[in-house]
Amino acid sequence: MRILLVEDEKKIASFIERGLKAHRYAVDIAADGEKGLELAEINPYDLIILDIMLPGKDGITVCKELRAQGIDSPVMMLTAKSSVADKVHALHCGADDYLVKPFSFEEFTARVAALMRRTRKEKTSILKVGSIVLDQITHKVKTADKEIVLTPKEYSLLEYFMLNVDQVITRTMISEHVWNENFDSFSNIIDVFINNLRSKLDSNRKKSCIQTVRGVGYVLNSKSS
Ligand code: CA
DSSP states (O other), X not given: OEEEEEOSOHHHHHHHHHHHHHTTOEEEEESSHHHHHHHHHHSOOSEEEEESSOSSSOHHHHHHHHHXXXXXXXXXXXXXXXXXXXXXXXXXXXXXXXXXXXXXXXXXXXXXXXXXXXXXXXXXXXXXXXXXXEETTTOOEEETTEEEOOOHHHHHHHHHHHHTTTSOEEHHHHHHHHSOTTOOTTSSHHHHHHHHHHHHHOTXXXXXXXXXXXXXXXXXXXXXX
């Protein structure tokens, strides 16, 4: 899952980025509202986190413009402004959630997970596809009741497949939701990660649970997983 963080204070931005990365999210950072809008227009983010007091365009204006453009990614406002009027105003302008700084990181990540869940059908943090079970809170993955150890990127990739089970996933979709802006689209890195994931998931299978759809992409098959 990929997140856009719009925050002008470098220290706060890198603190949040580190925390989100530890939770297996891909993160892009914009230091002002204009850059934030620009990135949100190009990339299909699973969540946008907006500081309100930003140089140039403030967070509220950015949120309004996103909505006016039909960008419906969930938006969380993160700000030091704590009055009821500020919160109500932000929610009226299209934000889905509002968190006041300073905040506990535990509450923050729980809200991030809840916002992403809201846009999907699942109401739990446990994803199941065939014999594969993935816990989005502990990041533990089991297949046929045996725990398997995945790297953070392998985990993100598997999570993305499980959220889109039985659907063909293109390389572009993978790069847009699992990697951040620094992704090199000319590399074969996705194929490498898919092969690593296969070798960890398929030890007891005749056929890989992740099938290649030639010229298109990949599909996680619920029948063979
Ligand atoms: Ca700020």
